[in-house]
Amino acid sequence: MNKIKAIICIIAAVAVFTACFSNTYAADYEKMNIELKIGSGTGKINGNTSKVEKPYIENKTVMVPLSWVVVAIGAEINRKAGSKIEIIYGELNAELTISSKTYIANSESRKLTAAPVIKNGSTMVPLEFIKENFPVSVTEDTKKGDIKIILEDDGALTDLSFLTGGISSKKIGNSYYGWSLSIPSGSRMVSNNYKSNNIGIMNESRNLYLYVSVEYKKDMDLEALFDSVDMYESNIRESKLDLKADIPYFQYTALSSYNEASRVKVFEKGEFFYFIEITSDDEFITPEKLMTDKYYDNIVNSFDLSYKGNEKGIEDISKVKDGRAGFYNYISLSSTSKYLVWSMDIPVEWEDSSSFVDPMSTSFSLDNRHYMKVTAKTIDEGADLSQYADEIKKHYDKYFNPKIYSYIGSDSMTIAGLEAQNLKFSLKYGDNVYHVDELYFIKDGFVYEISIYLSEKDYETTIKDFIDTVDKMSFYTVNKQKYQKDMELFESKYSGIRVSQQDDIFKYVNKQYSWSANIPGYWQKYSYYDDSEISFVNEDTAAAVTISAVEKDSYYEADSIEEALGMDIIEMIYEVKPAISITNERGLQVKNYTYRIEDPEDNIYTTIIFKVLEKGDYTYCFKSQMYDLNATDSAVAEVNDIWKSFEMTD
Template identity: 25%
Template sequence: MKRVLFIWLVIIVALTAIPASALAVSDPGSPVEIRLTAGSATIEINGETSTVQAPYEASGTTMVPLSVITKAFGAALKRHDSKTLSLTYNEKKVIVTIGSKTVKVNGSNKSVAVAPVIVKDTTMVPVRVIAEAFGASIGKDSRTNEIVIKGVRASGTIQVGSNRVGDSYWGWSIAEPLGYELVEQSENGDFVYWVNENSNLKVMVIPGYEDREITTITFSQIMMLSYLEDDESYTDSSAVTIDGLSFQKLTTLSEDQNQVFEYRGVVAGNCLYVLRLGVTGQSGNLLNPYKTLLDSFKLSFDASAKNANDITKAIEELIAVHDKDYGLTLKLPSGWFRDPWKDHPSYVNGNNRIELKYSSIPEGDTPEKWLQRRQANLSEDILPDYIRNITTSEMMLNDGKALVLSYEHTYDQNTWLQEHEIHLFTDMYRYRLNYRYDVKLGNDGDELYKKMIAAVDLDTGKTLNATKDTQDVVDRTEITRIELGDENRVDYSFEIPSYWQHPFFLSDFLAGGFYGYDEDNYIVGFKQKYVTEDSLNQFIESITLGTYLDEGKKLISVSNITIDGNRTVKFVQNDSILHETKMVYYIFKNDQLIGFTLSARDANLTPSTLKRFEDIMQSLKIY
């Protein structure tokens, strides 16, 4: 194995023996003239000289660096194994093998007097058989004694094979790019990278774009913000439609890399598919020969086709993903992606979700006690009309026996979700694994649940990050006082349950935060300075009249109350579209307006939730 790796390293070096800048990239179909002398390291290509491993004579055969031929003629090069390489030039395909005196040209064997060899990390080949296969002439300049090879550069259209390569899991395919080598692929297959001598091709699948319309402007912004190198400069953008598929296109230039790039993006399902092709040089015209290759991209993969090459990382239609911070390994079906808004492992696909949290084990706690407390939480958090079929059971995971709390719940009394909360105790932590799916999936949803949970594996001996070890949602005894303001002073403070999340934003003008449990309840605070009482009264009147109510929102009540000794107006409004109710408090003190919004889904407007909100507001202190 070590010897094979060594040979590959030698070949890789050999194929890149000539720097790209040493050979001028000519236009497709343009004349090529190579001048060289046996024993001399200086060669001349179209009048420009460069230094290479010196050609030499052996048994009447002139041996030259392979890279001289491929780069001068624009031939595509592909490695097949530790010794075999193929060159593609227009309709001609030449296969050479290190150490073999047989060269194949379009499937026909041709014998050579001297076999290709590697000399000082450079692949040396008999020049005549390859040059003539490319339709070039080879002769000698009697005046200079130079060997002269004359031909034309490859037609410019990058050759693609009859085979299609792609990923059945992510659902894409592209014509096999002849002469390219697959050099990198991510663990889950959402990133694939091919290269040849003068260009490279990358396919990226970026989840999280469900129901998002991608325009030329937004595509450019996405690429520039997250995917372009620092030295890439934008040169052009447009839209292109290929076989009914609409792509957004972006062209960039990198002077440092000496490459021009074309990006194409298209949204399908919940993913943004991006192709990126880079070509050595500084002119956008260099991208033209690659149009056939890029145009062959499709958002489909026919695994049954004889010419299909499936490079998927999926096993039994599942992709293995790993979260090193949490010591978690699981397998996901196609269409699932990590929720970027969660700081813990949480993977989603529409209404379906699987996520993991952990916490330290309180003294005296047991799995049974933990499950009982969590079951009691359900009646505190969810109104009876929004929950049904509550059951408990046991389950064997790869890491031990777990207790399962199962139930169905809804946010709108239309779409019902099946929830399985899996509770696992280990020597160090309590883990809660939540799995949710739409009940309309029926047996398919049940089977996928069993399949995915069976693949879950936890590194239970791993010491986890203490900052992520928060109070579990079932443990509701602790209270945290939040203080908000600017750098110099605290403007106000209030108390929230410790299991709620931490502030989402803070600023001088908008000094507030987002706190919540399971996205069902939240509080937002803000501050606006220098508000007169007259303007406050006008503002309150306009709200009472419904001026600021959007579609689907209804004003339920308006009341005047006192909080921390200050005049407070409380508005309650319901959103029939989002199925949530907001309680908005406007507090007027010292020419300042301080507002709070407490919100809960209609399904969570239980007496316990309302009391929790009331306790928060009564704990408010304004300084």
């Protein structure tokens, strides 16, 4: 990966991380639905099913599993010496004692109608404990045995794979990444991602937010990262780089456009960059105060990189066990529709490299030459797995470029305890050859497509780790009827619209901006803010055409038509310059910008062409993109035919 892309990836990762947490605090609080049934060993969280100790009724008191309920809500539960249990949630600090009706809540003694008990290893408590101590509404139907708990304020919890809640120690640490930090009294952890390398802490009373992020250095060094800060942080007040410190670091202060003051300190140690940020939107706290005030300075300077775990007074928040981290995959179709479908223990070296475009797919990468993609799709009951795999092979044979794609073979196997089909093929990009294993299997109404891409030269030494990881997958049942309904809504909102109901060529006319083009009816149309820019995509070949109309000499905030069309972004990220030519076509002068991108590090091999021409009040751009993998003769000809049909009308 070149330096510019490495800088962008690291800065963007941290920027997205902090932005997500900043927005979380002011986010619309989503309701969480928790469902239990008397005598049933299964419970539901937002429709997702999991096993629980069976709730029961004793002496008219409903008893429910403590840990399952409060952890779902987002609380922290700690087993203390003897028979005491501590529960922390926001400002609540409660202590229960097994076999005692009396408990403590924020230093106040209270009484339950029944004492907590241990049953089959689970602590069971009266439902009233949940009612009285959490922001929930509870409905009970004792005749049917139904219990519904609705969390009105879920503590800004947006993903149930995050463990959030109060913090019982004055210091927290991460034994895997080797850091610790002193935190203000009354703080609570609002975010902790699946491998605990991104942590968010909030202290409401002091209006403070703390973030700790650990990122692999990849091809970067601290000085290069420091030099890049000014490019992406336009509101910096002051900055400092110290490469001679025992642990080299740089730090800076900034004031955001939302008047949030922040101080960021970045350390370089071993294979990681460590980011510690303190932020406040209090109007009386300036960036300078975060740097000079002893209170804030002590917090930042308490960040230590020698923690190894098992140290008294430090709460270890690491989720990594035996070098692996549990990844729970939620298919998020809307802000209120999240479905837990599968989970697996991922080697901590793997990065979650998923895009936000496709909620059904999740990707993990060891590096740019070793990665895996997991896709879960609904499938009709009784579908034939062999036929499903055969159809995929036919699709590849038809739409993949034979200069790159070579079929190797297929067989059947058992994976994750299920019958699976395995399709094998190779992809040749320049001097790099990849061996691809695609696994297909069906579980609980979903068909799983797992694609493992490995460099051919070390395929034999790396495939086992990927297969072993998939083999230990866990699966969860979802409400299929509700899921299907939500999926239909999602697709209607985000999917493109067919150009025509028929597959034949369709003359598409843009009356507002006076142009037309002949588009195959099976292509998908995507429009943005208005019809000044419309994209057409062939989902089989990934070929894309975008037609834009920009009013002459009005490039919005851009300095040139090239910048207005996004060419500068391509040049910056891929460090390429276009081949420029001028042609005369249909009586008009056409300026052609051809970008040839060959990025062996990220396996991006594609050609992007901008055709720019003027007529009337507008500058028009016909942009096309074709990836080498799909650049068959017929796919290229199809795009050329669209260009030939493009007309600007008066």
